[in-house]
């Protein structure tokens with residue numbers, strides 16, 4: 065077999081940055097000219113994270129093919145060029161769903177269906193499915209070693225080595241080496257125990273990545289190596305860094321990529337890390353800064369807006385400026401009734417969202433941006449509310465609303481389109497209020513045609529673009545006429561002109577709303593044009 069496999073597990077506790085570690089390893093391997101695919105296993109029963117509360121689970125990341133995936137896939141896409149789809153994120157629920165479906169179809173010919181081998185075989189099949197055309201498959205196992213939930217995944221990756229040969233597999237374990245102030249030293253015991261647990265289930269890690277706040281001394285590395293049965297040069301410091309984009313460079317300085325290719329017995333060209341060095345230089349020495357108010361509901365959890373935050377930072381990179389994010393709770397705006405919380409911002413952004421809470425506060429923030437010439441960027445729900453605000457306060461359509469929030473509104477400027485063409489499946493979908501909560505979302509990449517005279521075209525400089533969606537409600541075409549007559553510009557629509565995708569206000573410094581989620585496609589080395597232009601406009605507004 066040509067393809068090699070890296071497995072990344074995590075120990076001691078969650079939030080050590082396993083997703084970022086996996087992504088950074090991917091970036092390093094690509095910098096050596098290797099092609100790769102990335103896979104995330106999530107040990108929960110939900111079939112996908114689409115229905116999970118972003119408070120608990122963080123953002124739902126959407127791929128081109130419309131898969132609703134774990135936010136780690138966002139990191140994978142931002143750090144590597146791996147093409148990700150439904151196949152690259154798999155939960156316990158999906159594995160069981162597949163196995164139970166096969167069982168019901170009689171595929172197991174009367175056998176007793178068990179965790180070993182049926183569940184583990186399905187897990188291994190999922191990994192192998194990605195191996196066809198790439199040099200390397202990097203698989204991250206979610207959860208922490210020791211959890212009951214992740215056991216079948218760990219058992220499957222243990223078996224995997226036997227299946228494909230030991231020279232083709234590298235196990236990397238990310239653990240914590242805390243510094244204990246009272247003792248004045250770093251402690252290795254949690255790592256020892258975590259590795260012990262891993263070895264009990266039959267996995268001997270090849271490499272230990274030790275998350276810590278300082279570089280580990282050769283003595284500490286030697287101690288960890290001795291207790292954990294790895295070579296001293298296989299223990300690496302994964303030191304805390306200021307910017308997540310430093311991680312690949314830090315790993316490289318420690319010699320991690322060199323060790324991995326040695327273990328996998330591979331030959332590659334020397335790594336070219338120029339792009340990452342450039343990104344880090346820009347992150348570290350910005351020439352200016354802007355403050356962007358992000359007005360939303362899940363304001364106290366940064367993970368809910370992961371890709372958005374990154375895309376804003378990328379927009380800053382494109383303008384040599386640091387972007388300070390100010391999360392404003394829209395309910396706070398409702399309570400105070402004024403734009404107090406946002407008046408200091410150089411730009412205002414309303415991200416995607418679901419549900420009634422805080423809607424009027426967001427509309428108030430949009431009015432503030434429109435009336436005061438503050439650069440405004442509305443994404444998905446943010447665009448829908450910008451349309452609502454314009455309908456109410458400029459076009460005089462009283463009580464205009466999205467049917468999502470007021471089913472009885474006399475002016476449903478945003479509504480459930482009853483028939484629409486699903487671009488992913490190329491079928492006509494029908495829906496009504498009753499089907500609203502089902503799997504009727506518009507998901508994944510759709511083409512969009514841009515109007516030449518527009519901010520959108522100025523940004524993209526292309527006539528046809530492709531962007532990712534995740535929403536149910538749409539712009540109501542009945543209101544095209546009344547709104548455009550009052551000065552709103554529709555600058556992007558589906559090829560058949562049925563779906564309004566971008567709206568703008570031409571006589572405003574920069575006011576744009578899009579029905580899609582541009583943040584999913586922004587990359588540090590290739591900042592998204594709309595974020596680039598939004599930050600540029602915010603910077604200009606600040607300098608005025």
Ligand code: GLN
Nearest residue numbers: 416417444445535536537
């Ligand atoms: N709630 C809105 C809809 O379903 C917007 C969704 C979103 O912002 N992602 O259409």
